[in-house]
Amino acid sequence: MRSYDLDFLKRFSMVIGFLVLVTIGLILFAIHLNKTLPPEADPAARQATLERIAPAGAVYAGATGAAQQAEAAKAAAAAAASQVAYGGTLDGSVIFNNLCTGCHTSGAGGAPKLDAAGIGARVAAQGLDELVHRAITGFTGSAGVMPPKGGNPALTDAQVKAAVEWMVEQSKK
Numbered sequence: 001m002r003s004y005d006l007d008f009l010k011r012f013s014m015v016i017g018f019l020v021l022v023t024i025g026l027i028l029f030a031i032h033l034n035k036t037l038p039p040e041a042d043p044a045a046r047q048a049t050l051e052r053i054a055p056a057g058a059v060y061a062g063a064t065g066a067a068q069q070a071e072a073a074k075a076a077a078a079a080a081a082s083q084v085a086y087g088g089t090l091d092g093s094v095i096f097n098n099l100c101t102g103c104h105t106s107g108a109g110g111a112p113k114l115d116a117a118g119i120g121a122r123v124a125a126q127g128l129d130e131l132v133h134r135a136i137t138g139f140t141g142s143a144g145v146m147p148p149k150g151g152n153p154a155l156t157d158a159q160v161k162a163a164v165e166w167m168v169e170q171s172k173k
Contacts, residue, residue, distance in 0.1 A: 085154035092166020095159055099150045104167065110144015119171035128168060132161045 059065070086094055096104070103111035104119075112118030122131055136157050138148035149155040150163075 083154065084156055085152050085159065088156070088159070090158060090162040092162040092164075092169075095155070095163040096166055099152055099155075100163055100167065110141070111146070114167055114170045116171060119167050123168050123171070128165070131168070132164045135160050135164050 086098060089095065103109055104114060107113050107118070112122050119131075126134075134146055136149060139146040149160055
């Protein structure tokens with residue numbers, strides 16, 4: 001080997017050795033800092049812990065307990081009502097215009113239109129109760145398909161009945 005190659009290897013080895021020492025020093029300094037600084041509390045983790053250890057129920061006793069129980073029942077009823085489609089309305093026109101109009105205005109999928117030949121003929125042949133039953137449970141016939149509750153499972157049976165009754169009334173006009 002030539003002397004300048006040996007000189008290069010010696011200097012290169014010294015630079016690599018120095019960088020290894022700096023890296024080890026930085027790692028040790030980072031470990032020291034990690035142990036001395038307090039960890040920050042994550043608010044999401046704290047909230048998850050509080051929800052996990054919250055009591056499963058409550059005890060209601062006496063007049064105060066009865067009032068709290070009534071409030072809890074009222075809140076539960078409000079939460080359940082918020083899950084019902086269209087705010088729980090029983091206005092058939094609102095339900096029709098938001099859900100049913102897509103098929104029953106154009107006749108898509110074999111859906112009967114709002115006229116005497118469409119809905120009117122079905123009422124005459126099957127009766128209102130059978131139409132309501134098929135609208136709630138769904139129906140597949142030779143002319144088309146009616147999905148259960150018009151494809152919106154959040155509708156109540158009373159809402160479906162109100163929509164069908166409104167459609168029948170419209171077919172008579």
